[in-house]
Amino acid sequence: MKSTKKFGINTTCVHIGEVKDEQFKGAVSPIYPSTSYAFDGVDIKRYPRYFNTPNQEMLHKKIAVLEHTEDALIFSSGMAAISAALFAFLQNGDHVIVQQVIYGGTFNFMVNEFEKFGIEYSFTESDKIEDFLPLLRPNTKVMYIETPSNPLLGITDMKAIADLSKQHQIITMIDNTFASPINQNPADFGIDIVLHSATKYMGGHSDISAGAIAASKEHIAKIWETAINYGGNLSDQTVWLLERSMKTLNLRVKEQTKNAQIMAEYLEKSEHIDAVYYPGLPSHPQYEIAKKQMKGFGAMLSFELKSHIDAMQFQRNLQLIKPSMSLAGLESTTVSPVQTTHALLSEQERLERGIKNGLIRFSVGIEEPEDLIADIELAIEKTLKK
Template identity: 50%
Template sequence: MEENLSQETLCVHAGGELAGDAQSVVTPVFPASSYKYRQTTENTYPRYFNTINQKVIIEKLCALEGGQDGLIFSSGMAAISTTLFSLLQPGDHVVFCKGLYGGTYHLISSEFEKRGIRYSFAPDNTSEAFLQVITSQTKVIYIETPSNPLLEVLDIQAISLLAKKHQIVTVIDNTFASPINQNPISFGFDIVIHSGTKYLGGHSDLCFGAVVTSAALTKQIYEGAINYGGSLNALDCYLIERSLKTLAIRMEKHNENALMLANFLQGLPEVQRVYFPGLRSHPGHEIAKSQMRGFGGMLSFELATNDLKQVDIFLDSLQFIQPAMSLGGVESLICSPATTSHVKLSPQEREEAGIKDGLLRLSVGIENAQDLIKDLKKAFINLSTSVHV
């Protein structure tokens, strides 16, 4: 594929050359679980992550992220767990940013001790805080930015420089930003992970994960991946490739709508705080401007109440914005992190992470922004009425 192409063009065309001499303008679907082996140098098998439908996706993601190679997995957590367990051995140490996705936190707290892997959380999200917890056994630094659900922004380049100085592999969950808005490899990070279930799939109908990195690190992760077995079938791969073709244009609308809704929410008396890196009031706004092309479609806001019954009244009053799990789809979704993504954390752990009961995470879709604002206004009116009854 020609260099210096735009993200929009890469979304549509990257990886297409792998279809061989097929005359169709889309990649043919090869659902086979059995392939002939005598005339090839590589045994093809879905669990080996080397079918055409799998490879096309990786080629496209590598073009978008600036990586050399990667792997596609059956879920975001499969991508995260396979990557970490392929890089870490008993006795190794890993440093995590605070405010991790709840599923990642649960993986760490429930599985690492069994495997003899030690870990620390940086006391805050500055590179200086990461330096405080690095040890001679630290092999990996793992971060999310923007984080889930408080949209905290970490300085990718500063953490990368710190890690390189100490010869530590860096891993980032880039799900919230997407490769359209942020490319951590260009800032020195080694491994980029996506929960493709979100923006890469984009239509709330696919579950998958992806890893993009160097050829050498892909080989290391691959050795674990074929044992853990988190591969993906050809029909899902076909839908993923189709979804990726519209990623750039979808993200443009997500970015635009989220900024409009964040500005609307921060002016309301019913809202205590809005978390969105595109707002000038966000403490990470300047860093986000320096490393992101767009601020994404995710925002969170705290209602001026921590009464879960009042939270339910607000959610029940919404018409177009649907209370549902996950994020990144074309439709707007909202959830209470305290009762969904972070429900596995204890109340004390949620409090330490800044997850209040009145916090709501909003995945802004591609609908008309004014219709979404009207929907929110109605919910706030119903909430205010219930409070004063």
């Protein structure tokens, strides 16, 4: 059989990680929903919480191939994956360096949970490598980054972070959710552990909650030892749905990425927009870094409305684009980070991270860009009349 490393991306999405229907020869993977398996006379003692049911095992293979890693684990949410990965490599007395602008849920987890376990942490002043260096300590065990970051689409130089960490024998972790495996493969740049909210692009239809970790077999084995104690496994029905959804991952993300570029260029020219944050714009401060490490600039962007336009009223006036909590579905959505993803941060903490009240995060879907543009223009017009 042809090596999986030689398959095209669409072939990989469709065929790698499917469960073969040996009995009826069906075209799609069968579901194995059992929570109780034989323990005698079997090679593998299967148990859902051990991440080793047939559907789980095969989906791990798909994710690992897509992320260019040796192995992977699938979880019940992005935060289940993130917390399992961090706690696998951190213990009392250890220190972690964290990029300043990260997903609000991750930030909240760190500041509320780490101190309980005696884990020290330091946030950088920016996503530049120069800001990581002064924070190094003898007890630093992990560097945690997110690129593109949520919600300002900042870009961190992955190779620079990986090189610095290897010099000091530090584990690197990245939240790769916004890019997806289609637009970015951090393992190719030396990052040790790749994390995803699989709820987003991997699921892609706004109906699945899941998380994923991709890494070497050695690192996955260490994470597994911790993860089995936290109960973050995903039900096999949802595993099956996720595997089905990932068959179209490349098709969906490429179309969304193309649309996002068009929308970013349109918004940057609008007289009602103060700023647009999208790594595919030459005006983005890390545009050159993004070009080096991304295969596509992604389908996420953010923009700041000028002060004369109320951000919430603008979103209420949208007819096609949905104001919605999550992101990365086929449908375009917006969200106000100050109301949702970063609501747990204080106003000062948000402002320090550049998150203003007029900021809107825009997840671009597969609709025609001209329809999205018309919807935005009509919403602005209605808002200005209020």
